[in-house]
Amino acid sequence: MTFRNKLRFYLNGTSVKIDNPDPDITLLNYVRSIGLTGTKLGCGEGGCGACTIMISSYDQILNKISHILANACLTPFDGKHIITIEGIRNAKNPHPVQECLTLLHGSQCGFCTPGVVMSLYSLLRNNPNPSEEEAEECFDGNLCRCTSYRPILDAAKMFANNTCVETNGQHEPQENVGCGKANCCKLNNVDTTFSHNFSQIQFKKYDATQELIFPPSLMKYTPEPLHFHSSNSKWFRPVTLDQLLSLKAEYLNATLVSGNTRIGIETKFENIKHDVQIYVGDISEFKSWAFKEDGLSLGANMTISNVQTVLKEACNYYKPHQIQIFEALLENLKRFATNQIRNTSTLAGNIIANSSTSDLIPLLLSSKSIFSLTSLQSTLKKSRPIPSVSFWTGYNQDCREISEILENIFIPCSNHGQYVRAYKQSKKHYGSRAIVNAGLSVVLRHNSHVQEACFVFGGMSRAIVRAPNAENFIVGKRWGDENVLEQLIEILYEEFQLSFSVTGGMATYHKTLVIGFINKFWYDVTKSANIATLSPDIENSIGEIKRSISKGSQTIGRPDKDNKIVGKPISYASAMKQTTGQAIYLDDIPKIEGELYGAFVTSQKAHAKILNIDPSQALNVPGVKGFFSAKDVPGKNSWGFIIPDEEVFASKEVFYIGKFNL
Numbered sequence: 114m115t116f117r118n119k120l121r122f123y124l125n126g127t128s129v130k131i132d133n134p135d136p137d138i139t140l141l142n143y144v145r146s147i148g149l150t151g152t153k154l155g156c157g158e159g160g161c162g163a164c165t166i167m168i169s170s171y172d173q174i175l176n177k178i179s180h181i182l183a184n185a186c187l188t189p190f191d192g193k194h195i196i197t198i199e200g201i202r203n204a205k206n207p208h209p210v211q212e213c214l215t216l217l218h219g220s221q222c223g224f225c226t227p228g229v230v231m232s233l234y235s236l237l238r239n240n241p242n243p244s245e246e247e248a249e250e251c252f253d254g255n256l257c258r259c260t261s262y263r264p265i266l267d268a269a270k271m272f273a274n275n276t277c278v279e280t281n282g283q284h285e286p287q288e289n290v291g292c293g294k295a296n297c298c299k300l301n302n303v304d305t306t307f308s309h310n311f312s313q314i315q316f317k318k319y320d321a322t323q324e325l326i327f328p329p330s331l332m333k334y335t336p337e338p339l340h341f342h343s344s345n346s347k348w349f350r351p352v353t354l355d356q357l358l359s360l361k362a363e364y365l366n367a368t369l370v371s372g373n374t375r376i377g378i379e380t381k382f383e384n385i386k387h388d389v390q391i392y393v394g395d396i397s398e399f400k401s402w403a404f405k406e407d408g409l410s411l412g413a414n415m416t417i418s419n420v421q422t423v424l425k426e427a428c429n430y431y432k433p434h435q436i437q438i439f440e441a442l443l444e445n446l447k448r449f450a451t452n453q454i455r456n457t458s459t460l461a462g463n464i465i466a467n468s469s470t471s472d473l474i475p476l477l478l479s480s481k482s483i484f485s486l487t488s489l490q491s492t493l494k495k496s497r498p499i500p501s502v503s504f505w506t507g508y509n510q511d512c513r514e515i516s517e518i519l520e521n522i523f524i525p526c527s528n529h530g531q532y533v534r535a536y537k538q539s540k541k542h543y544g545s546r547a548i549v550n551a552g553l554s555v556v557l558r559h560n561s562h563v564q565e566a567c568f569v570f571g572g573m574s575r576a577i578v579r580a581p582n583a584e585n586f587i588v589g590k591r592w593g594d595e596n597v598l599e600q601l602i603e604i605l606y607e608e609f610q611l612s613f614s615v616t617g618g619m620a621t622y623h624k625t626l627v628i629g630f631i632n633k634f635w636y637d638v639t640k641s642a643n644i645a646t647l648s649p650d651i652e653n654s655i656g657e658i659k660r661s662i663s664k665g666s667q668t669i670g671r672p673d674k675d676n677k678i679v680g681k682p683i684s685y686a687s688a689m690k691q692t693t694g695q696a697i698y699l700d701d702i703p704k705i706e707g708e709l710y711g712a713f714v715t716s717q718k719a720h721a722k723i724l725n726i727d728p729s730q731a732l733n734v735p736g737v738k739g740f741f742s743a744k745d746v747p748g749k750n751s752w753g754f755i756i757p758d759e760e761v762f763a764s765k766e767v768f769y770i771g772k773f774n775l
Contacts, residue, residue, distance in 0.1 A: 167182060199694050233252075370390045437533040441534055445473070461522075750764065
């Protein structure tokens with residue numbers, strides 16, 4: 114097998130080639146190292162969206178260009194077109210997205226703003242006429258701490274096809290209720306507030322034909338095997354299943370990588386070393402899917418976003434009684450991580466990670482999905498099917514042999530009388546790990562008696578667990594009988610004996626959520642199967658509570674004098690630089706010749722006296738140039754927000770772990 118050792122891609126329309134790049138260098142590291150500092154490093158683990166970029170690629174099978182959001186701190190990118198905030202436009206000639214966010218006050222500190230811009234920009238590249246719902250949902254992977262989201266959503270909805278933004282930033286005329294003060298001017302039919310919160314100008318109209326074109330040469334790009342290496346790691350990219358199996362046979366302990374949404378975090382934050390990594394994201398066999406007579410076949414390396422697309426098609430392809438599992442999966446995947454993560458993370462990655470709060474595993478278990486494992490044995494390819502119920506053998510353990518690879522997932526169609534639901538409770542609706550989740554399935558006979566049941570829960574143990582006592586009890590019982598429900602709840606409550614060390618704590622709350630899910634499932638199936646008529650209160654409780662489109666308004670009083678700038682609703686001077694990625698923060702300043710880096714040495718004791726400080730061993734380490742402690746402070750060695758009563762460097766005594774004691 115011949116490997117190429119040159120990384121090829123396009124960056125903001127310009128071809129880039131890098132010989133044997135360090136496998137541990139991220140796209141974010143690279144773009145910032147060449148001066149494109151608009152893309153920010155926030156969390157470094159795909160959670161905040163500050164490093165959001167757009168990746169464009171060409172599908173030669175579908176003859177289609179795709180644009181996806183991704184996190185530059187994680188994603189691989191050979192053969193792709195990368196667009197960063199600098200690749201859109203600049204402050205002198207801003208893109209409509211950048212202009213709207215600037216004039217409608219969509220930035221404050223501006224650190225997260227480039228990621229916000231890229232999320233909205235990517236939405237428009239895929240859909241130039243989004244709905245208000247789509248405009249709001251495109252930000253589910255962007256965290257903003259100081260601006261708050263109202264002005265950001267105001268700007269986004271300027272591009273929606275079903276909205277009308279008033280000049281005062283409101284999306285619908287609001288009642289003239291005033292500011293709440295007893296002497297409010299509006300209560301006396303006198304309005305001294307501004308009639309608009311941005312200049313009376315004509316916003317630029319979005320024109321998709323003016324966007325940066327996809328590089329024609331990438332339309333002819335054919336992935337080739339790659340091999341990069343550094344002094345302590347190797348990185349391979351096979352492009353066929355046979356190549357992958359050969360590499361896996363040679364490097365049995367190699368780590369398979371695709372979206373890098375887990376491995377990247379392990380490497381950076383958990384100090385886990387992966388000496389050999391094999392990237393499987395360009396193997397076509399892993400990304401294929403098919404509608405079969407009895408179910409849906411999915412390539413293990415399909416991204417979650419692509420799985421969502423296929424599931425929607427499956428719901429239209431199969432008969433209504435066959436799509437219970439597909440509908441439940443679709444509902445659950447809406448809340449799976451964020452746009453950026455769904456675009457890059459894969460089925461196989463989620464299955465192999467075996468998280469106790471996985472949003473997929475409970476449904477794969479309750480649906481009796483089947484996994485196909487493949488390996489190379491004596492030059493022959495060998496495959497074997499494994500029922501999902503037999504795949505996981507414990508916490509972070511599964512039944513794969515060391516040479517086996519997860520190739521395919523088969524999800525069966527639901528049967529007549531089968532009802533499947535998924536539930537999840539998390540701290541926030543989007544981008545939040547489940548506290549407890551569930552995949553619940555029941556098969557009813559014609560007389561409403563239970564023929565089969567499967568109750569799977571996440572968050573109740575170190576691994577995903579079933580409730581066998583509850584499952585055995587309910588079989589043969591009549592669904593809809595309130596006495597049966599009461600007994601089922603009692604059995605479930607006794608089945609999960611949780612300690613205080615349960616993941617996330619709150620053991621009683623975890624058990625309460627399980628009971629709540631079963632209650633909701635019971636009445637949902639009762640209604641769907643027409644077993645009984647529910648009371649209005651119960652019927653309302655089983656439906657999903659959907660948040661309406663957000664609305665916001667702002668009342669801004671006029672300053673005492675019209676020529677005063679203070680109090681006027683105008684964009685501040687650096688806003689356009691922030692939305693175009695041209696604002697320079699401390700970490701964006703280029704290194705200068707001879708620049709050194711400092712590292713604090715902190716106390717490891719909560720409360721202790723300093724007996725002696727001896728830096729001699731540290732000063733002997735190659736590269737260490739100096740050492741500073743309290744005795745080196747030229748002025749006062751104290752600071753404080755109001756009263757400077759705390760030492761900068763501890764001189765005689767420390768009062769907490771982490772104090773600068775040198």
